[in-house]
């Protein structure tokens with residue numbers, strides 16, 4: 105018998121084998137989703153980073169092992185961090201103190217002069233302050249559900265993450281007794297649950313919460329006979345953020361519960377549901393100077409108790425339904441992708457991945473199993489964002505899933521590609537998960553970033569941040585207190601805010617939400633632009649009258665210089681965003697500001713130069729580039745993808761500077777750079793994000809073969825069997841790091857092969873929408889419904905044998921009369937149409 109049949113039989117045995125379902129959960133189908141949209145395995149997870157499965161509601165994350173005798177669930181709270189003002193009341197977000205400021209301004213001035221005289225500088229000349237108590241995203245402990253005694257060794261075990269439902273399930277047998285588990289994190293009910301059902305009473309099952317050893321003031325207590333409470337501080341010696349996690353057991357049917365010595369003990373029950381929630385004393389609304397950047401709120405106890413009391417009155421079936429409604433509305437109501445895959449219930453996901461790795465090395469033609477994994481990874485990337493981005497804070501580098509007291513890279517917000525990449529698939533697939541990101545920018549980095557602008561750069565308007573930030577508004581150019589150590593390559597990145605502003609503009613451009621643009625989007629754009637209006641320098645090296653950044657490092661490269669290509673693009677685009685936003689808002693009060701922005705924009709160096717060897721330059725000067733050959737970052741190509749400075753290039757016609765290029769020369773030099781950067785495997789480069797950025801760029805260049813080969817290389821190389829994207833994939837499990845960036849970069853790269861509509865400098869320029877620009881031959885049939893583009897447009901397309909068979913475009917949601925040029929690669933379609941509001945036009 106083939107394994108496929110066996111499993112289906114096993115599942116149907118389980119479903120039918122229960123004579124009397126004990127509640128409505130058991131009467132609904134407890135089987136794999138028919139669509140094939142799941143990750144599934146035949147044994148429990150043994151290792152967090154490689155095998156556990158994630159659920160989350162944004163506020164909380166849970167990493168699920170689905171053990172049989174002992175089940176472990178790592179518990180996370182999105183705002184639980186060690187460090188910051190909770191560890192050191194004098195924590196200042198890596199900024200200089202008042203008394204240092206005059207000297208720092210002098211040193212910055214000297215540094216700029218060196219760079220303008222010499223082209224580069226050796227080090228940052230003492231402008232980086234100590235990072236202080238930067239802290240780290242920390243786990244809140246784990247929930248352990250154990251049975252002192254099993255009935256017999258288990259058989260027929262399966263666990264799976266159903267991506268249609270956003271639920272983890274598992275099932276197994278012990279003798280003639282069948283067990284089922286269901287795990288949910290519910291956004292509407294602000295809690296997570298762990299449900300065990302058995303076809304016969306379970307003699308004894310214990311629930312406990314295991315704290316993090318490095319945390320302090322740990323108290324675990326019982327409340328009544330069915331509630332456990334953990335309270336602790338995320339740091340040693342009582343210094344650290346206070347948090348509370350509490351959970352209650354409920355039974356349906358027979359059984360009894362007692363709670364003592366940190367254990368809830370349940371006897372003789374068949375249906376047991378443990379629901380937990382948690383919170384910290386972090387308060388994002390207390391991050392201003394007036395509140396001394398304390399970020400301190402109230403004791404989380406009443407919030408936690410209130411949620412548990414409310415959830416206690418909800419029947420389980422209703423709880424599940426609330427979650428399903430929220431999940432389906434948020435992920436699949438209007439968006440749907442088909443790559444021609446078919447479900448495969450004979451090959452567990454870990455085996456599917458192993459087969460994929462072998463296939464990728466073999467260079468054989470792809471088949472149904474490769475397409476299935478490629479499709480699941482798109483859904484999974486969206487699932488992870490939906491499950492981690494909506495709570496108190498945006499998704500961090502780990503989403504909302506971590507183990508222990510410390511997270512890799514502090515589980516922070518790396519804003520020189522990583523956080524941006526996680527958000528790439530969000531607007532295009534219509535997920536409403538970004539409000540926490542805007543609030544985070546507005547309430548953490550903008551206030552403190554105003555201090556950084558002032559104390560480091562002597563700029564009194566606007567705000568600035570650097571590459572890495574935490575939840576306590578770390579905005580300074582943080583250094584490390586190590587003698588003779590030059591941190592410039594990672595810390596000297598002040599364009600992070602400008603890059604994030606492309607997301608702010610896009611949010612409006614995709615959704616058409618004018619009220620939001622006026623209330624939150626435009627003020628963010630303006631404050632960011634204000635900083636750059638004052639921080640840009642007249643280029644005293646080239647003496648060409650242009651405005652450039654100084655000092656700059658191209659992300660994670662050692663040269664400290666001026667006019668870095670990537671920074672110049674981001675600032676030019678930022679000024680465009682201000683202009684475009686005001687063309688929508690028509691704010692009379694902003695007239696003078698708009699004139700100022702336009703005047704600066706007309707002088708900003710847009711950054712593009714081609715070296716004598718034909719490569720797009722990293723910097724205004726053609727510096728020694730041996731470090732950047734095959735470098736992991738593609739920073740000069742930001743304007744190719746995800747942005748538009750290259751893709752929608754229009755040479756200037758005003759004769760300013762002598763450096764303007766034709767679009768074909770710029771694209772050619774960009775392609776040469778992309779070739780030179782290799783496939784993302786050079787030393788210190790073996791992360792998924794570098795590969796999917798490359799894949800998206802190849803798609804942008806309309807090269808399906810290179811797109812697909814880079815995409816499949818990333819899949820084979822950088823995912824664990826739980827499909828977490830990995831850094832150091834071939835190291836030991838202990839050294840292998842999960843960073844969620846590539847889980848977001850992957851779906852974005854796939855979509856960029858199916859539909860492209862790069863932004864333009866002005867809103868009245870024609871938007872070029874290209875359908876199937878880089879469709880690989882292995883995705884010969886499929887559909888994409890409900891995909892969004894900027895200007896508030898929405899498209900549906902279908903293709904067969906690699907050719908577009910049906911397409912329609914709907915929109916725009918707001919501005920009437922949007923002009924769109926629709927192109928279909930290889931199909932001779934090139935139509936200019938004018939769309940009125942909400943109108944649907946059939947294209948093919």
Ligand SMILES: *[C@@H]1O[C@H](CO)[C@@H](O)[C@H](O)[C@H]1NC(C)=O
Pocket residue numbers: 110113114115117259260277278279280
């Ligand atoms: C496991 O599943 C198979 C196939 O349905 C069934 O024949 C067998 O009895 C099950 N084993 C146990 C121990 O339940």
Ligand SMILES: *[C@@H]1O[C@H](CO)[C@@H](O)[C@H](O)[C@H]1NC(C)=O
Pocket residue numbers: 173174250
């Ligand atoms: C479950 O935990 C108990 C108590 O810690 C331990 O004795 C037992 O070996 C564990 N069982 C498994 C399968 O890990």
Ligand SMILES: *[C@@H]1O[C@H](CO)[C@@H](O)[C@H](O)[C@H]1NC(C)=O
Pocket residue numbers: 209210213562
């Ligand atoms: C700082 O800015 C002020 C106001 O623009 C200016 O007068 C002063 O010279 C600047 N300081 C340095 C060191 O450049």
Ligand SMILES: *[C@@H]1O[C@H](CO)[C@@H](O)[C@H](O)[C@H]1NC(C)=O
Pocket residue numbers: 218222223224225226227
């Ligand atoms: C000037 O630039 C050269 C390389 O172009 C470098 O070797 C030298 O150290 C720089 N001088 C200073 C003072 O930074």
Ligand SMILES: *[C@@H]1O[C@H](CO)[C@@H](O)[C@H](O)[C@H]1NC(C)=O
Pocket residue numbers: 254255256257
């Ligand atoms: C499970 O299997 C092991 C080894 O096969 C055996 O020693 C043990 O007795 C079994 N346990 C139960 C409860 O059947």
Ligand SMILES: *[C@@H]1O[C@H](CO)[C@@H](O)[C@H](O)[C@H]1NC(C)=O
Pocket residue numbers: 328329330355359360361362
């Ligand atoms: C828990 O204790 C309450 C009384 O405090 C009792 O009414 C209830 O039946 C107990 N529940 C269980 C499941 O043992």
Ligand SMILES: *[C@@H]1O[C@H](CO)[C@@H](O)[C@H](O)[C@H]1NC(C)=O
Pocket residue numbers: 360371372
């Ligand atoms: C649990 O069930 C066992 C076996 O049926 C029985 O002996 C025991 O008294 C029950 N315990 C409770 C607390 O109901």
Ligand SMILES: *[C@@H]1O[C@H](CO)[C@@H](O)[C@H](O)[C@H]1NC(C)=O
Pocket residue numbers: 717718719768769772773776
């Ligand atoms: C593209 O760049 C390559 C490599 O520098 C060069 O040989 C070629 O002439 C360029 N083609 C165009 C059209 O500019």
Ligand SMILES: *[C@@H]1O[C@H](CO)[C@@H](O)[C@H](O)[C@H]1NC(C)=O
Pocket residue numbers: 782783785817
């Ligand atoms: C990726 O690049 C490395 C280094 O150049 C090379 O050894 C490897 O074969 C390449 N792999 C693929 C799939 O292109």
Ligand SMILES: *[C@@H]1O[C@H](CO)[C@@H](O)[C@H](O)[C@H]1NC(C)=O
Pocket residue numbers: 920921940941
């Ligand atoms: C949009 O423009 C069209 C044609 O110019 C006009 O007929 C229509 O009334 C406008 N619709 C809205 C909602 O403004």
